[in-house]
Amino acid sequence: MELKDVIEKRASIRMFTDEKVPINDVKEMIRRAGLAPSINNSQPWKFITIINEEIIEQMGKIVQQKVLEYFPHENIKEKMMAQAKVLRFSSFFMDAPVIVAVEMSPYKTVIEELLKGRELSLENVNRLRNFPNIQSIGAAVENLILSAFDLGYGACWLSGLLIARNELEELLGITSPNTLAACVAVGHPREIIAQRDKKSFDEIFELID
Numbered sequence: 276m277e278l279k280d281v282i283e284k285r286a287s288i289r290m291f292t293d294e295k296v297p298i299n300d301v302k303e304m305i306r307r308a309g310l311a312p313s314i315n316n317s318q319p320w321k322f323i324t325i326i327n328e329e330i331i332e333q334m335g336k337i338v339q340q341k342v343l344e345y346f347p348h349e350n351i352k353e354k355m356m357a358q359a360k361v362l363r364f365s366s367f368f369m370d371a372p373v374i375v376a377v378e379m380s381p382y383k384t385v386i387e388e389l390l391k392g393r394e395l396s397l398e399n400v401n402r403l404r405n406f407p408n409i410q411s412i413g414a415a416v417e418n419l420i421l422s423a424f425d426l427g428y429g430a431c432w433l434s435g436l437l438i439a440r441n442e443l444e445e446l447l448g449i450t451s452p453n454t455l456a457a458c459v460a461v462g463h464p465r466e467i468i469a470q471r472d473k474k475s476f477d478e479i480f481e482l483i484d
């Protein structure tokens with residue numbers, strides 16, 4: 276598919292058929308994800324691919340438990356509705372045949388050497404630069420999602436599940452200083468979804484000349 280078509284037609288997919296995704300297709304998505312730009316070409320990522328149904332279900336249950344713990348509905352109607360929504364958006368991935376968990380390594384640069392003994396900490400530089408490693412992960416995840424669509428699959432970016440980040444990291448064997456940055460659900464879409472409404476060009480464009 277033309278890149279322009281992929282970009283213009285992609286939509287987040289949250290409902291999948293039971294059909295399996297050939298592992299070579301997932302590998303191709305990840306290969307392309309790994310070609311994304313990253314801070315100092317550090318490529319601060321590893322893509323853990325989960326196709327084991329029991330582990331995916333376990334991940335979902337861990338997330339659901341955390342949601343119920345953090346957002347009790349207290350029998351209040353509005354809270355019940357909000358809780359149901361959070362549950363859906365953070366754990367629908369349980370029905371996906373593939374989950375790609377993106378492991379992120381910390382941002383480290385030569386700047387660290389320059390910072391030694393100075394007031395500005397690496398953490399502050401990181402904040403000032405708006406977390407270049409997280410930005411890098413975003414580029415890779417976008418490559419992955421666009422590639423999934425290009426290869427005929429549906430995908431959805433997942434950060435809601437990070438409510439149970441510690442538990443998921445333990446389950447997936449991600450150890451400090453690395454963290455679980457995000458996940459992506461991939462599968463055959465149950466239905467074709469048109470691209471959702473986006474802001475108009477005029478709303479997002481500003482020219483300084």
Ligand SMILES: Cc1cc2nc3c(=O)[nH]c(=O)nc-3n(C[C@H](O)[C@H](O)[C@H](O)COP(=O)(O)O)c2cc1C
Nearest residue numbers: 285286287289364365431432433434435436470471
């Ligand atoms: C950083 C990020 C995190 C997201 N996390 C979730 C999530 O946890 N659950 C979910 O259902 N969708 C998630 N999404 C998908 C967005 O909800 C979706 O992109 C948005 O509603 C626009 O729809 P579209 O992707 O179809 O254009 C996430 C998207 C991004 C970029």
